[in-house]
Amino acid sequence: MTATEDDHDGRSSAWHAAWEVLAPVTDLVTPMAVRVAASLGLTDLMAGDAVPVEELARRSGTDADALARLLRLLVCRGVFTEREPGRFAVNGPAALLASGHPSGMREQLDLGGFGGQMDLAFTGLLHTVRTGQPAWETVFGAPIWRYLATNPQMGASFDAMMASVADEVADAVQAYDWSGVRHVVDVGGGTGALLAGLLRADPDLRATLVDLPDTVERGRRQLAESGLEARCEFAGQSFFDPLPAGGDVYVLRRVVHDWGDDEAVLILRRCAEAAGPHGRVVVIDTPGSADSAMFAEMSLRMLVLNGGRERTADDYAAITAEAGLHLAGVRSTSLGHLLLDCVPLVSRS
Numbered sequence: 577m578t579a580t581e582d583d584h585d586g587r588s589s590a591w592h593a594a595w596e597v598l599a600p601v602t603d604l605v606t607p608m609a610v611r612v613a614a615s616l617g618l619t620d621l622m623a624g625d626a627v628p629v630e631e632l633a634r635r636s637g638t639d640a641d642a643l644a645r646l647l648r649l650l651v652c653r654g655v656f657t658e659r660e661p662g663r664f665a666v667n668g669p670a671a672l673l674a675s676g677h678p679s680g681m682r683e684q685l686d687l688g689g690f691g692g693q694m695d696l697a698f699t700g701l702l703h704t705v706r707t708g709q710p711a712w713e714t715v716f717g718a719p720i721w722r723y724l725a726t727n728p729q730m731g732a733s734f735d736a737m738m739a740s741v742a743d744e745v746a747d748a749v750q751a752y753d754w755s756g757v758r759h760v761v762d763v764g765g766g767t768g769a770l771l772a773g774l775l776r777a778d779p780d781l782r783a784t785l786v787d788l789p790d791t792v793e794r795g796r797r798q799l800a801e802s803g804l805e806a807r808c809e810f811a812g813q814s815f816f817d818p819l820p821a822g823g824d825v826y827v828l829r830r831v832v833h834d835w836g837d838d839e840a841v842l843i844l845r846r847c848a849e850a851a852g853p854h855g856r857v858v859v860i861d862t863p864g865s866a867d868s869a870m871f872a873e874m875s876l877r878m879l880v881l882n883g884g885r886e887r888t889a890d891d892y893a894a895i896t897a898e899a900g901l902h903l904a905g906v907r908s909t910s911l912g913h914l915l916l917d918c919v920p921l922v923s924r925s
Contacts, residue, residue: 606653609646610673611692613655614685618647619666619673626665680737689733690724697880704880711880720882725788735791738830739769744911748829748860749773751909752917754781761786761823763815763847764831767795768808775804784809784820815843819850826851829860833874834884837895844899848920857901857918862886863908892916 613619621627621635629647633640647664650656656670666674673682684691693716700711712720724731739745748770754760754777761784762771771783785795789812799805811820816839819826826847832840847857862874871886878884887895889906892914896903901918909915 606649609649609653610655611685611687611695612646613650613670614673614682615687615692617675617682618656619670619682620675622664622666622670624666626659626663629662629664632664683733683737690730690737691733693730694877694881701880708879710883712882721788725790728790731790732794735767735794738766744913745769745773747909747911747913748827749777751860751913751915752825752858754778754825757824758782759784759823759825761820761826761850763819763826763828763843765795765827765829766791768799768804770827770829771795771808772799772802772804775799775807776802782807782809784811784823786811786813786815786819788812788814815846817846819846821850821852823851823855825856825858827858827860830862832859832892832895833861833878833886834882836883836885839883841895841899844896844901844918848900848918851920853920855920856904857896857920859892859896859914859916859918860909861892861914861916863912863914889914889916 616636616638618632618636621632627635629644630640632638633643636643644662647656648658650670651658651664654669655667657665657667659665671677672679673685675682683689685695686692687696697712697715700714703709703714704711710720712723716723718726724734754774758780759782760771760774762768763786765771765785765787767787768785771785775781775783785792785799785808787795792810792812796805796808796810799808809820813819815831828843828847832843835843844857844859851857863871875886878886892906893903896916896918900921902921903916904919905917907915
């Protein structure tokens with residue numbers, strides 16, 4: 577063996593050893609293949625049968641050879657099965673990609689919807705790490721909220737995704753003692769999923785939904801379909817502007833973590849101003865734990881999307897105080913979300 581051959585074999589051996597270590601955290605091919613399968617609705621198109629790839633290509637509007645290559649990779653990764661050469665079928669993991677599955681994974685991974693677009697924003701992660709600024713604008717050409725406002729289909733996809741997790745809505749409804757509350761203002765409340773749960777639970781409750789105009793209009797329609805519109809007022813506006821006054825409780829569910837500290841303080845201050853001396857501000861957000869992998873991932877995700885961040889209870893104590901709020905209580909919901917019960921400082925004077 578020559579010195580050159582020996583050197584080549586050494587590099588090859590080192591590459592294989594390094595790949596075995598790094599492959600689980602560097603593979604981009606498989607995650608994209610799963611998202612393409614979800615976007616095409618392949619699980620639905622197989623309808624429980626083993627389908628020849630040519631027929632599946634016809635149903636999905638794809639190239640048969642390319643589709644076969646995609647599916648064979650996924651079969652090797654344990655998603656879908658090839659029962660006989662060229663005939664593919666759904667297995668347990670592939671079944672999770674069905675439309676209507678309670679996990680909502682197809683909608684989450686669909687590259688044509690907000691979930692998939694949110695993941696694609698990470699192609700700009702290098703920009704975020706170099707600058708500390710969100711990657712979304714670099715990847716999609718506009719800041720996220722402007723992008724959603726000018727792309728109604730994507731805005732509707734975002735709203736649907738935010739409202740789709742029924743157990744999280746129920747968790748928020750049950751997490752706070754709403755007895756004695758007559759008027760709830762849901763700030764950044766999307767299409768009103770939380771308000772619908774609260775209004776159903778208490779027939780005497782009234783509510784105000786605050787969000788951007790197009791989102792509020794979708795919320796109005798959905799609440800009307802549920803027969804709840806008559807007990808709800810609607811404010812299509814930015815929550816950086818003065819909010820409708822007079823509510824008993826101003827609730828921010830999974831809103832504050834979307835924003836950096838300066839913006840978060842302003843949102844909380846607007847709530848404190850509107851709540852006045854007799855109201856309260858309730859923040860429900862993802863839990864903060866310095867040891868949690870989910871916390872680390874979500875904090876990076878929030879930065880990439882909009883410059884936001886996940887926060888610990890101590891972090892929230894700091895920004896609520898700066899916003900003119902006294903943090904009266906902190907606890908976890910049954911699903912482990914953080915609930916902060918705040919009182920405007922003016923009410924303590």
